Amino acid sequence: MRPSSFAFTLLGALALACAAIFAHSWQLTASDQSRLLANQALVSHLGLTDLALFSEARYTRHPSQADLHSALQDHPGAFDHFPTGSLTRPPAHLTANHERLAGKTTSPD
Amino acid sequence: MNVWLEKQRHLIDFTLASLARRKTKNLGLLLVYTLLVAVLASLTLFTNALRSEAAYVLAGSPEVILQRMVAGRHDLIPPGYFDKIGRIRGVQKKEGRLWGYYYDPVLKANYTFMARPAEEVADGSIMVGATLARERGLAPHNTISFRSYSGKLFAFEVASVLSPDSELLSADLILLSENDFRAFFEYPAGHYTDIALSVANPQEVRNVAAKLSEALPDSRPILREEVLRTYQSIFDWREGIMLTVLAGAIFAFSILAWEKAAGLSAEEKREIGILKAIGWETGDVIRMKMWEGLLISLSAFLLGLVAAYIHVFYLGAAVFEPVLKGWAVLYPRFALIPAVDGLQIATLFFFTVFPYTAAVLVPIWRAAITDPDSVMR
Numbered sequence: 253m254r255p256s257s258f259a260f261t262l263l264g265a266l267a268l269a270c271a272a273i274f275a276h277s278w279q280l281t282a283s284d285q286s287r288l289l290a291n292q293a294l295v296s297h298l299g300l301t302d303l304a305l306f307s308e309a310r311y312t313r314h315p316s317q318a319d320l321h322s323a324l325q326d327h328p329g330a331f332d333h334f335p336t337g338s339l340t341r342p343p344a345h346l347t348a349n350h351e352r353l354a355g356k357t358t359s360p361d
Numbered sequence: 362m363n364v365w366l367e368k369q370r371h372l373i374d375f376t377l378a379s380l381a382r383r384k385t386k387n388l389g390l391l392l393v394y395t396l397l398v399a400v401l402a403s404l405t406l407f408t409n410a411l412r413s414e415a416a417y418v419l420a421g422s423p424e425v426i427l428q429r430m431v432a433g434r435h436d437l438i439p440p441g442y443f444d445k446i447g448r449i450r451g452v453q454k455k456e457g458r459l460w461g462y463y464y465d466p467v468l469k470a471n472y473t474f475m476a477r478p479a480e481e482v483a484d485g486s487i488m489v490g491a492t493l494a495r496e497r498g499l500a501p502h503n504t505i506s507f508r509s510y511s512g513k514l515f516a517f518e519v520a521s522v523l524s525p526d527s528e529l530l531s532a533d534l535i536l537l538s539e540n541d542f543r544a545f546f547e548y549p550a551g552h553y554t555d556i557a558l559s560v561a562n563p564q565e566v567r568n569v570a571a572k573l574s575e576a577l578p579d580s581r582p583i584l585r586e587e588v589l590r591t592y593q594s595i596f597d598w599r600e601g602i603m604l605t606v607l608a609g610a611i612f613a614f615s616i617l618a619w620e621k622a623a624g625l626s627a628e629e630k631r632e633i634g635i636l637k638a639i640g641w642e643t644g645d646v647i648r649m650k651m652w653e654g655l656l657i658s659l660s661a662f663l664l665g666l667v668a669a670y671i672h673v674f675y676l677g678a679a680v681f682e683p684v685l686k687g688w689a690v691l692y693p694r695f696a697l698i699p700a701v702d703g704l705q706i707a708t709l710f711f712f713t714v715f716p717y718t719a720a721v722l723v724p725i726w727r728a729a730i731t732d733p734d735s736v737m738r
Contacts, residue, residue: 266664273701291529304473304529304534307473307691313462317583
């Protein structure tokens with residue numbers, strides 16, 4: 253077998269495997285589909301709001317329901333206790349830019 | 362066409378033979394390259410699958426959750442709050458929710474207790490999440506007791522264990538009757554943790570939230586779209602943090618690849634000189650080296666993507682698990698449903714295959730246009 257034929261066969265097989273990955277993710281199996289639907293039904297039945305990924309603190313267990321300044325929730329100036337806290341994003345309103353008002357105000361800046 | 366194709370095949374044959382002469386060096390490069398692509402692709406696949414799953418399942422969460430704030434902190438909903446909400450057009454259902462946290466010193470973990478109507482969970486019994494049941498060794502009809510915050514001991518019979526398929530949502534969940542919940546936490550009568558509102562028309566949700574804020578200035582409405590956005594941004598952020606951690610490795614590989622691709626060794630220069638001397642054209646030399654770059658980078662990309670897929674969806678993303686687990690004692694076992702974002706994979710392809718192939722070309726072109734005699738010396 254020529255080296256190029258071997259390389260093409262190998263690359264072709266890998267490309268086919270990658271195509272199968274895409275096909276698999278676009279066409280969910282019946283069991284995956286039923287699991288997703290069952291979980292969605294559980295969420296709507298129990299009124300759940302969050303994933304149970306990080307249960308160490310209330311602001312990591314239910315990030316969507318946490319206080320607006322959850323890192324400071326235990327006492328003023330409190331540091332974040334848990335590593336998960338450093339892996340979650342600060343609320344959007346804390347990082348959003350304020351509107352530029354320079355030159356737009358009627359009174360002097 | 363056939364002549365052109367045959368010529369390319371001969372070039373590839375020659376390239377492969379040339380690569381085989383420096384087997385250890387090239388195999389090492391291919392291995393590191395594949396590992397880097399595999400880590401980056403795993404990260405992309407993992408966060409994308411979690412993001413898709415969160416978006417899909419949490420689409421069933423309540424349209425609006427109404428919290429009451431006291432001094433900027435979440436507080437209980439007092440009796441009479443429902444009357445203050447009154448009748449808001451578009452709201453189909455208002456339901457007071459009762460839920461809270463319980464720290465179990467046995468597992469050193471937090472549980473989420475949630476009250477359900479008596480027809481679902483009878484007094485004296487509980488339904489538990491599969492992760493919790495596994496960690497505490499619980500099975501249906503077992504009895505478990507918890508010491509409440511007031512110091513009293515409460516015994517419950519496990520009525521059932523929630524489906525293991527729902528661990529991602531219910532790992533630490535304990536469902537109990539409203540009476541038991543109120544007795545266990547000594548919740549004042551008529552008080553609730555928060556209120557869930559159902560709104561029939563999705564376009565009305567923002568209006569309903571605005572009316573709620575107006576009628577109840579001490580309330581904080583949380584919309585379903587905010588819940589979904591929270592999860593999108595959490596996983597975007599997490600992906601970004603992991604990429605930042607990996608940045609060192611990416612740069613180290615870039616330097617290695619650049620050095621390998623852009624800096625020609627004396628042996629390679631001599632090889633090019635000999636090829637030119639025996640009649641190869643500059644274009645042929647460049648084509649041969651382009652095939653070399655393409656074969657290495659394409660193989661690394663395809664191998665890396667397949668390895669990442671197996672790592673994330675069949676091996677449970679073992680490399681990322683310690684980072685993702687954080688300090689959670691009750692970490693759910695879950696198999697992610699494959700969700701591949703074509704655009705992200707295309708971006709990864711572009712940033713891994715093209716730069717390497719392009720980096721190979723510049724020094725080759727420089728060496729190939731110089732006089733063979735001077736290159737060979």
